[in-house]
Amino acid sequence: MEEGVVNEILQGPLRDLFDSTQFITDVSGSGNNWAVGHKLYGCQYREQIVEKLRRVAEQCDCLQCFFVIHSMGGGTGSGLGTFVLNVLEDEFPEVYRFVTSVYPSAEDDVITSPYNSVLAMRELTEHADCVLPIENQSLVDIVNKIHHMANSGKLGAVKPNSLVTSNKGGMKEGEKPFDAMNNIVANLLLNLTSSARFEGALNMDLNEISMNLVPFPHLHYLTSSLTPLYTLADVNVPTRRLDQMFSDAFNKDHQLIRADPKHSLYLACALMVRGNVHISDLRRNIERLKPSLQFVSWNQEGWKTSLCSVPPVGHTHSLLALANNTCVKPTFIDLRDRFTRLYRKKAHLHHYLQVDGMEQSSFTDAYSSLSSLIDEYNQLDAAKGVALPDPPRINIAV
Amino acid sequence: MSIITVQLGQCGNQIGYELFDVICNDFHSNGLCPRKENGLYQAASKERFFEETESGEFVSRAVLLDMEPKVISQTLSLAAHSGKWSYGEKSQFSQKQGSGNNWANGYCVHGPKHKDIIMNLVRKEAEKCDRLGGFVTIMSMAGGTGSGMGTFITSCLRDAYPTSLLLNEVIWPYGTGEVIVQNYNSILTLSHLYQSSDALLVHENDVIHKVCSQRMNIKQISFRDVNKVIAHQLGSVFQPAYTTDGATHYSRNPLGELMESLVPHPEFKMLGLRNIPQMSEHSLAYSTFTWHGLIKHLRQMLIANAKMEEGINWQVHLPTEVATRNSSLSAEQLFNRSVANLAIFRGKDIEGASSEGFRDPAMYTPWLPPDDSFSIWKTPRSFNKYEKSATLMSNSQGLLKPLDCIVGKAWNMFASKAYVHQYTKYGIEEEDFLQCFTTLEQIISSYSTL
Ligand SMILES: Nc1nc2c(ncn2[C@@H]2O[C@H](COP(=O)(O)OP(=O)(O)OP(=O)(O)O)[C@@H](O)[C@H]2O)c(=O)[nH]1
Ligand SMILES: Nc1nc2c(ncn2[C@@H]2O[C@H](COP(=O)(O)OP(=O)(O)O)[C@@H](O)[C@H]2O)c(=O)[nH]1
Ligand SMILES: [Mg+2]
Numbered sequence: 001m002e003e004g005v006v007n008e009i010l011q012g013p014l015r016d017l018f019d020s021t022q023f024i025t026d027v028s029g030s031g032n033n034w035a036v037g038h039k040l041y042g043c044q045y046r047e048q049i050v051e052k053l054r055r056v057a058e059q060c061d062c063l064q065c066f067f068v069i070h071s072m073g074g075g076t077g078s079g080l081g082t083f084v085l086n087v088l089e090d091e092f093p094e095v096y097r098f099v100t101s102v103y104p105s106a107e108d109d110v111i112t113s114p115y116n117s118v119l120a121m122r123e124l125t126e127h128a129d130c131v132l133p134i135e136n137q138s139l140v141d142i143v144n145k146i147h148h149m150a151n152s153g154k155l156g157a158v159k160p161n162s163l164v165t166s167n168k169g170g171m172k173e174g175e176k177p178f179d180a181m182n183n184i185v186a187n188l189l190l191n192l193t194s195s196a197r198f199e200g201a202l203n204m205d206l207n208e209i210s211m212n213l214v215p216f217p218h219l220h221y222l223t224s225s226l227t228p229l230y231t232l233a234d235v236n237v238p239t240r241r242l243d244q245m246f247s248d249a250f251n252k253d254h255q256l257i258r259a260d261p262k263h264s265l266y267l268a269c270a271l272m273v274r275g276n277v278h279i280s281d282l283r284r285n286i287e288r289l290k291p292s293l294q295f296v297s298w299n300q301e302g303w304k305t306s307l308c309s310v311p312p313v314g315h316t317h318s319l320l321a322l323a324n325n326t327c328v329k330p331t332f333i334d335l336r337d338r339f340t341r342l343y344r345k346k347a348h349l350h351h352y353l354q355v356d357g358m359e360q361s362s363f364t365d366a367y368s369s370l371s372s373l374i375d376e377y378n379q380l381d382a383a384k385g386v387a388l389p390d391p392p393r394i395n396i397a398v
Numbered sequence: 399m400s401i402i403t404v405q406l407g408q409c410g411n412q413i414g415y416e417l418f419d420v421i422c423n424d425f426h427s428n429g430l431c432p433r434k435e436n437g438l439y440q441a442a443s444k445e446r447f448f449e450e451t452e453s454g455e456f457v458s459r460a461v462l463l464d465m466e467p468k469v470i471s472q473t474l475s476l477a478a479h480s481g482k483w484s485y486g487e488k489s490q491f492s493q494k495q496g497s498g499n500n501w502a503n504g505y506c507v508h509g510p511k512h513k514d515i516i517m518n519l520v521r522k523e524a525e526k527c528d529r530l531g532g533f534v535t536i537m538s539m540a541g542g543t544g545s546g547m548g549t550f551i552t553s554c555l556r557d558a559y560p561t562s563l564l565l566n567e568v569i570w571p572y573g574t575g576e577v578i579v580q581n582y583n584s585i586l587t588l589s590h591l592y593q594s595s596d597a598l599l600v601h602e603n604d605v606i607h608k609v610c611s612q613r614m615n616i617k618q619i620s621f622r623d624v625n626k627v628i629a630h631q632l633g634s635v636f637q638p639a640y641t642t643d644g645a646t647h648y649s650r651n652p653l654g655e656l657m658e659s660l661v662p663h664p665e666f667k668m669l670g671l672r673n674i675p676q677m678s679e680h681s682l683a684y685s686t687f688t689w690h691g692l693i694k695h696l697r698q699m700l701i702a703n704a705k706m707e708e709g710i711n712w713q714v715h716l717p718t719e720v721a722t723r724n725s726s727l728s729a730e731q732l733f734n735r736s737v738a739n740l741a742i743f744r745g746k747d748i749e750g751a752s753s754e755g756f757r758d759p760a761m762y763t764p765w766l767p768p769d770d771s772f773s774i775w776k777t778p779r780s781f782n783k784y785e786k787s788a789t790l791m792s793n794s795q796g797l798l799k800p801l802d803c804i805v806g807k808a809w810n811m812f813a814s815k816a817y818v819h820q821y822t823k824y825g826i827e828e829e830d831f832l833q834c835f836t837t838l839e840q841i842i843s844s845y846s847t848l
Contacts, residue, residue: 062494207498301575
């Protein structure tokens with residue numbers, strides 16, 4: 001709703017990839033106000049949005065999934081983005097909705113970001129099939145880490161282009177501040193879809209993601225990690241290094257949000273491998289890693305695997321790990337705390353309440369939605385490590 | 399007599415390809431036997447699995463089904479490049495997106511939606527056979543297409559071909575998981591197949607994986623390696639053999655005779671396979687075997703329930719007269735009791751192979767006459783590079799443990815209601831799950847009390 005960024009894309013090297021009739025822009029922006037994006041612009045642009053969505057959808061012969069890519073902290077992505085999510089649900093109820101959400105870090109520059117995020121969270125919990133939370137601070141850390149490794153020379157010959165920040169095959173040259181970070185997210189989405197797009201010994205279509213990783217409808221927040229972060233120049237990977245790729249994927253430094261899956265509870269985990277990796281490598285690593293990870297009692301073998309034979313451009317192999325893990329909880333609690341701090345003072349509230357259709361109850365409802373989500377995670381965590389007896393089986397009279 | 403193979407889902411299609419490849423390669427070898435013998439064998443093998451076109455090309459009697467396009471296109475191209483055989487031009491059906499590992503999606507949505515097209519493909523294939531003996535359906539139980547749609551198509555085949563035999567080759571998933579809802583999909587598959595199939599032939603991925611690493615010495619194991627072992631085992635059953643003493647022609651009804659030998663009662667239709675020897679081509683070149691040795695091992699593999707030649711427990715033995723009186727020895731309580739067994743011996747000096755060891759009544763359930771419990775098929779023609787080879791197909795307690803394990807895990811998950819909403823979305827309700835659990839607990843109980 002602020003045309004600057006869109007215009008930049010239109011003039012950039014990727015301009016030919018986009019259909020110029022498929023843009024919707026406004027001039028005034030949403031002022032980092034969820035209500036402006038969701039209620040005001042939502043109402044105003046609904047028809048245009050629907051029409052443009054239908055038009056692209058008609059060109060697909062098998063529409064499998066929508067990706068909504070937005071941030072939680074601002075006004076447009078957060079407000080209008082979650083409005084679009086609702087539109088998609090109404091118009092295309094059969095098509096999966098995957099949302100990539102950039103969560104605000106603690107030292108975020110948008111003051112109202114806790115409001116916007118909590119208001120958006122409720123929509124995500126209710127209307128998305130899967131959410132892949134991303135934190136900018138994590139992206140920054142990863143970018144720095146890669147930079148450091150490439151320059152320290154510690155690993156010997158490291159290729160200048162990291163797997164996860166690589167835009168190889170892309171067209172951009174001069175890098176902007178967000179570029180390296182955004183490439184991580186782009187690579188996440190590429191790897192997420194590669195097994196549906198390319199051949200492999202064990203394919204994974206998009207609909208398998210939520211089927212395998214979402215045991216209960218609301219618990220659809222998946223943490224992700226991409227490994228290896230850097231590729232070594234030699235092509236023959238010794239087993240040890242291949243195994244390192246798997247170990248790293250569970251490490252908290254490699255997660256795209258600040259979370260520690262290893263010390264929390266796994267509900268389910270997917271390992272999506274690309275390139276020169278075999279089923280025996282997967283089996284070996286699952287057996288090796290399993291003892292150090294905690295899985296919920298009813299899903300002790302909660303692994304989903306896929307093997308795609310085509311590696312990312314310029315690399316021999318890669319791994320995307322997706323986890324449904326209670327480690328997202330601290331991020332949510334933190335968000336709720338920041339929301340509470342603002343809300344207690346009624347800070348900036350009037351900016352929201354003056355928007356048509358926005359009421360006090362929007363805030364309280366969003367707050368309770370988030371609280372009950374946190375409660376669901378709490379209950380799972382409470383059962384962690386407690387050995388429950390197996391439920392008695394059905395008895396057959398002999 | 400001909401067999402139509404229905405390849406379903408990724409797993410079914412990848413294994414189906416290897417099966418035809420093994421059969422075709424075996425067909426083209428000299429089989430280390432007299433020319434005349436080899437001629438008879440080849441004729442029978444061809445009739446079973448291939449149609450020969452006017453230009454002399456071999457076209458497999460197969461129907462390929464998957465809900466996504468990539469696997470089938472890869473399979474077709476592999477076959478086309480074999481230079482020896484191919485799939486029929488119009489014998490496949492695929493769509494754009496898989497069933498998402500959701501049995502209910504395959505069974506309730508894709509199956510009914512595409513039933514007519516699929517049954518039409520099958521009918522066309524059936525019309526090409528002079529005599530149709532039955533169907534072999536290859537599928538995994540863990541995914542959505544093979545398991546869900548495979549189950550649906552099996553029941554359609556049962557309705558459309560009531561007198562033909564249906565054998566379902568089902569691939570049991572790795573125990574440590576590769577599809578998270580694999581246990582749900584498996585119990586839904588098994589319990590439904592039990593209603594419509596004549597027999598379920600089971601291959602466990604864990605077992606075959608071990609065979610690859612411990613017997614074949616493969617360091618980096620791919621699905622291709624696993625599938626070749628499965629294909630070898632299947633080929634060793636389905637290639638021609640003489641099914642009675644002194645027979646002068648190869649069996650014309652292998653599926654029928656197989657069911658007759660192995661499935662005397664509809665409550666017991668889970669079959670397992672063991673074969674010997676299994677080794678890399680390299681080691682094979684330096685090994686010699688005697689029938690006596692092979693058969694002795696195979697018999698011990700059966701009673702000790704060892705699924706491969708490695709790590710057989712030789713302590714396990716059948717209860718003898720003495721031991722029954724003094725019945726506290728644990729080793730014999732461990733022995734794997736059978737409903738029925740079928741041994742298939744192939745290769746050189748076959749006259750010297752004695753199967754007496756498999757006729758001990760102590761091995762079998764008491765309610766079946768001993769003569770009905772064991773059958774033997776033979777041929778002097780060797781199979782797939784092995785000068786001598788022996789396969790044992792068993793209806794026994796051997797699958798009790800994996801079955802009990804899958805039902806237990808599915809039940810634990812079901813108790814928490816996890817993932818159930820993914821199934822109700824497509825019309826499989828909680829009561830349906832309960833029904834499946836009951837069916838399978840019944841089967842477990844029947845096999846346990848043999
Ligand atoms: N032995 C063997 N098992 C396989 C192979 N491919 C897949 N599997 C097993 O099959 C199960 C997964 O089922 P798939 O066959 O991939 O699923 P599908 O039938 O295509 O169904 P959807 O993909 O859900 O539509 C897992 O247990 C895999 O281990 C294979 O080539 N060989
Ligand atoms: N990773 C990433 N985060 C961004 C980018 N642009 C903005 N953000 C984050 O998004 C939030 C602000 O929302 P923004 O998207 O600018 O607001 P909107 O335009 O009103 O939706 C802050 O948390 C920013 O750090 C970007 O290109 N990449
Ligand atoms: Mg598939």
